[in-house]
Amino acid sequence: PPASFDWRDHNAVTPVKNQGMCGSCWAFSTTENIEGQWAIHRNKLVSLSEQELVDCDKLDDGCEGGLPVNAYEEIIRLGGLESEKKYPYDAEDEKCKFTVGDVAVYINSSVNISSNEADMAAWLYKNGPISIGINAFAMQFYMGGVSHPFSFLCSPDELDHGVLIVGYGTKKGWFSDSPYWIVKNSWGASWGVQGYYLVYRGDGVCGLNKMPTSAIVK
Numbered sequence: 245p246p247a248s249f250d251w252r253d254h255n256a257v258t259p260v261k262n263q264g265m266c267g268s269c270w271a272f273s274t275t276e277n278i279e280g281q282w283a284i285h286r287n288k289l290v291s292l293s294e295q296e297l298v299d300c301d302k303l304d305d306g307c308e309g310g311l312p313v314n315a316y317e318e319i320i321r322l323g324g325l326e327s328e329k330k331y332p333y334d335a336e337d338e339k340c341k342f343t344v345g346d347v348a349v350y351i352n353s354s355v356n357i358s359s360n361e362a363d364m365a366a367w368l369y370k371n372g373p374i375s376i377g378i379n380a381f382a383m384q385f386y387m388g389g390v391s392h393p394f395s396f397l398c399s400p401d402e403l404d405h406g407v408l409i410v411g412y413g414t415k416k417g418w419f420s421d422s423p424y425w426i427v428k429n430s431w432g433a434s435w436g437v438q439g440y441y442l443v444y445r446g447d448g449v450c451g452l453n454k455m456p457t458s459a460i461v462k
Protein backbone atom coordinates (compact mmCIF):
# COMPACT_ATOMS: atom_id res chain seq x y z
CA PRO A 245 0.00 0.00 0.00
CA PRO A 246 1.11 3.62 -0.63
CA ALA A 247 2.68 5.76 2.10
CA SER A 248 -0.55 7.78 2.28
CA PHE A 249 -4.10 7.34 1.04
CA ASP A 250 -7.37 9.23 1.49
CA TRP A 251 -10.78 7.91 0.38
CA ARG A 252 -12.07 11.50 0.33
CA ASP A 253 -10.02 11.88 -2.88
CA HIS A 254 -11.88 8.94 -4.43
CA ASN A 255 -15.50 10.00 -3.95
CA ALA A 256 -16.17 7.42 -1.23
CA VAL A 257 -16.92 9.77 1.68
CA THR A 258 -20.01 11.97 2.25
CA PRO A 259 -19.79 15.40 3.97
CA VAL A 260 -19.27 15.42 7.76
CA LYS A 261 -22.53 14.92 9.70
CA ASN A 262 -23.66 15.93 13.18
CA GLN A 263 -25.29 13.43 15.56
CA GLY A 264 -26.56 16.21 17.82
CA MET A 265 -27.65 15.43 21.40
CA CYS A 266 -28.08 11.71 20.80
CA GLY A 267 -25.57 8.91 21.50
CA SER A 268 -25.91 7.54 17.95
CA CYS A 269 -22.20 7.73 17.02
CA TRP A 270 -22.34 3.93 16.42
CA ALA A 271 -25.02 4.45 13.73
CA PHE A 272 -22.93 7.10 11.94
CA SER A 273 -19.86 4.86 12.04
CA THR A 274 -21.98 2.11 10.45
CA THR A 275 -23.79 4.12 7.75
CA GLU A 276 -20.60 5.90 6.70
CA ASN A 277 -18.72 2.61 6.38
CA ILE A 278 -21.51 1.32 4.13
CA GLU A 279 -21.56 4.61 2.14
CA GLY A 280 -17.90 3.86 1.38
CA GLN A 281 -18.51 0.21 0.46
CA TRP A 282 -21.39 1.12 -1.85
CA ALA A 283 -19.42 3.97 -3.49
CA ILE A 284 -16.41 1.70 -4.11
CA HIS A 285 -18.27 -1.44 -5.21
CA ARG A 286 -21.30 0.14 -6.94
CA ASN A 287 -19.80 3.51 -7.89
CA LYS A 288 -22.68 5.33 -6.14
CA LEU A 289 -22.09 7.67 -3.19
CA VAL A 290 -25.37 8.17 -1.31
CA SER A 291 -25.91 9.46 2.24
CA LEU A 292 -27.55 6.70 4.29
CA SER A 293 -30.05 6.75 7.14
CA GLU A 294 -28.76 6.68 10.74
CA GLN A 295 -32.33 7.20 11.96
CA GLU A 296 -33.35 3.82 10.55
CA LEU A 297 -30.73 2.23 12.83
CA VAL A 298 -31.68 4.38 15.85
CA ASP A 299 -35.36 3.42 15.45
CA CYS A 300 -35.25 -0.12 14.00
CA ASP A 301 -32.01 -1.82 15.16
CA LYS A 302 -33.30 -3.92 18.07
CA LEU A 303 -29.85 -5.21 19.07
CA ASP A 304 -28.71 -1.70 19.97
CA ASP A 305 -29.95 1.16 22.11
CA GLY A 306 -30.56 4.08 19.73
CA CYS A 307 -29.48 7.35 21.39
CA GLU A 308 -28.21 5.34 24.36
CA GLY A 309 -25.49 3.55 22.42
CA GLY A 310 -24.75 0.66 20.09
CA LEU A 311 -22.16 -1.31 18.15
CA PRO A 312 -21.51 -1.38 14.38
CA VAL A 313 -21.22 -5.20 14.48
CA ASN A 314 -24.80 -5.38 15.78
CA ALA A 315 -25.98 -2.81 13.23
CA TYR A 316 -24.55 -4.76 10.27
CA GLU A 317 -26.49 -7.83 11.46
CA GLU A 318 -29.70 -5.80 11.82
CA ILE A 319 -29.30 -4.23 8.37
CA ILE A 320 -29.10 -7.74 6.89
CA ARG A 321 -32.20 -8.80 8.93
CA LEU A 322 -34.20 -5.68 7.92
CA GLY A 323 -33.21 -6.04 4.24
CA GLY A 324 -31.09 -2.92 3.74
CA LEU A 325 -30.63 0.76 4.55
CA GLU A 326 -32.79 3.63 3.36
CA SER A 327 -31.23 6.91 2.15
CA GLU A 328 -30.85 9.87 4.50
CA LYS A 329 -33.34 11.63 2.19
CA LYS A 330 -36.04 8.98 2.60
CA TYR A 331 -35.49 8.40 6.34
CA PRO A 332 -33.99 11.66 7.70
CA TYR A 333 -32.14 12.07 11.01
CA ASP A 334 -34.05 13.44 14.04
CA ALA A 335 -31.47 12.88 16.83
CA GLU A 336 -34.00 11.10 19.05
CA ASP A 337 -35.38 7.59 19.58
CA GLU A 338 -38.55 7.17 17.53
CA LYS A 339 -40.90 4.44 16.28
CA CYS A 340 -39.43 2.35 13.45
CA LYS A 341 -40.65 3.69 10.08
CA PHE A 342 -38.63 1.31 7.92
CA THR A 343 -40.10 0.58 4.45
CA VAL A 344 -38.37 -2.24 2.59
CA GLY A 345 -39.48 -0.73 -0.73
CA ASP A 346 -37.46 2.42 0.05
CA VAL A 347 -34.16 0.56 0.59
CA ALA A 348 -31.25 2.35 -1.14
CA VAL A 349 -28.45 -0.15 -0.38
CA TYR A 350 -27.95 -3.62 1.07
CA ILE A 351 -24.93 -5.48 2.51
CA ASN A 352 -24.01 -9.17 2.21
CA SER A 353 -21.99 -9.65 5.42
CA SER A 354 -19.45 -7.98 7.67
CA VAL A 355 -15.85 -8.61 8.76
CA ASN A 356 -13.65 -8.06 11.80
CA ILE A 357 -10.34 -6.62 10.57
CA SER A 358 -6.87 -7.32 12.02
CA SER A 359 -5.79 -5.07 14.93
CA ASN A 360 -2.32 -4.76 13.42
CA GLU A 361 -2.25 -1.17 12.17
CA ALA A 362 -0.12 -1.99 9.12
CA ASP A 363 -2.72 -4.62 8.15
CA MET A 364 -5.47 -2.05 8.79
CA ALA A 365 -3.82 0.40 6.37
CA ALA A 366 -3.45 -2.34 3.74
CA TRP A 367 -7.10 -3.37 4.22
CA LEU A 368 -8.28 0.23 3.96
CA TYR A 369 -6.32 0.83 0.75
CA LYS A 370 -7.68 -2.38 -0.82
CA ASN A 371 -11.29 -2.27 0.42
CA GLY A 372 -12.41 1.11 1.80
CA PRO A 373 -13.00 3.12 5.01
CA ILE A 374 -12.98 1.19 8.30
CA SER A 375 -15.47 1.52 11.18
CA ILE A 376 -13.71 1.62 14.58
CA GLY A 377 -14.41 2.03 18.26
CA ILE A 378 -12.20 4.51 20.13
CA ASN A 379 -11.81 6.07 23.55
CA ALA A 380 -12.99 9.60 22.76
CA PHE A 381 -11.36 11.22 25.80
CA ALA A 382 -8.75 13.11 23.74
CA MET A 383 -11.29 14.06 21.06
CA GLN A 384 -13.18 16.25 23.48
CA PHE A 385 -10.19 18.61 23.73
CA TYR A 386 -8.88 18.19 20.19
CA MET A 387 -7.93 21.43 18.40
CA GLY A 388 -5.88 20.06 15.48
CA GLY A 389 -2.53 18.41 14.74
CA VAL A 390 -1.73 14.73 15.30
CA SER A 391 -3.33 13.62 18.58
CA HIS A 392 -1.13 11.23 20.60
CA PRO A 393 -2.36 11.19 24.22
CA PHE A 394 -0.66 9.11 26.94
CA SER A 395 -2.46 5.80 27.45
CA PHE A 396 -3.18 6.61 31.12
CA LEU A 397 -5.32 9.49 29.78
CA CYS A 398 -6.90 7.46 26.98
CA SER A 399 -7.27 3.83 28.00
CA PRO A 400 -7.33 1.49 24.99
CA ASP A 401 -9.70 -0.72 27.00
CA GLU A 402 -12.44 1.88 27.44
CA LEU A 403 -13.91 2.36 23.96
CA ASP A 404 -16.89 4.72 24.08
CA HIS A 405 -17.22 6.20 20.60
CA GLY A 406 -17.81 4.89 17.09
CA VAL A 407 -16.10 6.67 14.18
CA LEU A 408 -14.67 5.96 10.69
CA ILE A 409 -11.07 5.81 9.41
CA VAL A 410 -11.06 7.22 5.86
CA GLY A 411 -7.31 7.40 5.22
CA TYR A 412 -3.79 7.66 6.57
CA GLY A 413 -0.59 9.69 6.06
CA THR A 414 2.59 10.89 7.77
CA LYS A 415 3.24 14.40 9.07
CA LYS A 416 6.90 15.39 8.52
CA GLY A 417 8.17 16.96 11.74
CA TRP A 418 11.32 18.88 12.76
CA PHE A 419 12.67 15.98 14.76
CA SER A 420 10.50 13.01 13.87
CA ASP A 421 7.72 12.02 11.49
CA SER A 422 4.22 11.31 12.81
CA PRO A 423 2.23 8.62 11.03
CA TYR A 424 -1.48 9.34 11.47
CA TRP A 425 -4.98 8.07 10.72
CA ILE A 426 -7.59 10.40 9.19
CA VAL A 427 -10.74 9.84 11.24
CA LYS A 428 -14.20 11.10 10.24
CA ASN A 429 -16.19 12.18 13.31
CA SER A 430 -19.94 12.90 13.59
CA TRP A 431 -19.82 16.08 15.68
CA GLY A 432 -20.24 18.52 12.79
CA ALA A 433 -17.73 20.21 10.49
CA SER A 434 -16.79 22.95 12.98
CA TRP A 435 -15.25 20.34 15.31
CA GLY A 436 -11.60 19.32 14.85
CA VAL A 437 -10.06 19.76 11.38
CA GLN A 438 -13.23 20.40 9.31
CA GLY A 439 -14.91 17.63 11.29
CA TYR A 440 -11.93 15.25 11.13
CA TYR A 441 -9.51 13.90 13.77
CA LEU A 442 -5.85 13.18 13.00
CA VAL A 443 -4.57 10.56 15.45
CA TYR A 444 -1.22 8.80 15.79
CA ARG A 445 -0.93 5.59 13.72
CA GLY A 446 1.14 2.66 15.01
CA ASP A 447 0.77 2.17 18.78
CA GLY A 448 -2.93 1.44 19.35
CA VAL A 449 -3.53 4.84 20.91
CA CYS A 450 -6.98 5.18 22.58
CA GLY A 451 -7.82 1.63 21.49
CA LEU A 452 -8.46 2.66 17.88
CA ASN A 453 -7.20 -0.75 16.66
CA LYS A 454 -9.31 -2.86 19.03
CA MET A 455 -12.54 -3.11 17.01
CA PRO A 456 -11.95 -2.40 13.31
CA THR A 457 -14.91 -3.69 11.25
CA SER A 458 -16.56 -3.28 7.89
CA ALA A 459 -19.66 -4.29 6.01
CA ILE A 460 -19.07 -6.32 2.84
CA VAL A 461 -20.89 -5.45 -0.39
CA LYS A 462 -20.29 -8.13 -3.05
Ligand SMILES: CCC[C@@H](/C=C/S(=O)(=O)c1ccccc1)NC(=O)[C@H](Cc1ccccc1)NC(=O)N1CCC(N2CCOCC2)CC1
Pocket residue numbers: 266267268269270303304305307308309310311312376377378380381403404405406455
Ligand atom coordinates in the same frame (compact mmCIF):
# COMPACT_ATOMS: atom_id res chain seq x y z
C1 LIG B 1 -24.37 6.70 25.27
C2 LIG B 1 -23.78 6.20 24.01
C3 LIG B 1 -22.65 7.05 23.58
C4 LIG B 1 -22.15 6.66 22.20
C5 LIG B 1 -21.40 7.81 21.56
C6 LIG B 1 -21.75 9.05 21.93
S1 LIG B 1 -20.86 10.43 21.50
O1 LIG B 1 -21.72 11.56 21.61
O2 LIG B 1 -20.28 10.30 20.22
C7 LIG B 1 -19.57 10.66 22.65
C8 LIG B 1 -18.67 9.66 22.89
C9 LIG B 1 -17.63 9.85 23.81
C10 LIG B 1 -17.52 11.07 24.47
C11 LIG B 1 -18.45 12.10 24.22
C12 LIG B 1 -19.48 11.88 23.31
N1 LIG B 1 -21.28 5.51 22.31
C13 LIG B 1 -21.63 4.34 21.77
O3 LIG B 1 -22.66 4.12 21.18
C14 LIG B 1 -20.58 3.26 21.91
C15 LIG B 1 -19.88 3.14 20.57
C16 LIG B 1 -18.87 2.07 20.46
C17 LIG B 1 -18.23 1.57 21.59
C18 LIG B 1 -17.26 0.57 21.42
C19 LIG B 1 -16.94 0.10 20.15
C20 LIG B 1 -17.59 0.61 19.04
C21 LIG B 1 -18.56 1.60 19.20
N2 LIG B 1 -21.22 2.03 22.32
C22 LIG B 1 -21.82 1.99 23.55
O4 LIG B 1 -21.96 2.97 24.28
N3 LIG B 1 -22.31 0.78 23.95
C23 LIG B 1 -22.04 -0.47 23.23
C24 LIG B 1 -23.33 -1.24 23.02
C25 LIG B 1 -24.07 -1.46 24.36
N4 LIG B 1 -25.33 -2.21 24.19
C26 LIG B 1 -25.75 -2.70 25.53
C27 LIG B 1 -26.99 -3.53 25.44
O5 LIG B 1 -26.76 -4.62 24.55
C28 LIG B 1 -26.45 -4.18 23.22
C29 LIG B 1 -25.17 -3.35 23.24
C30 LIG B 1 -24.37 -0.07 24.94
C31 LIG B 1 -23.08 0.66 25.19
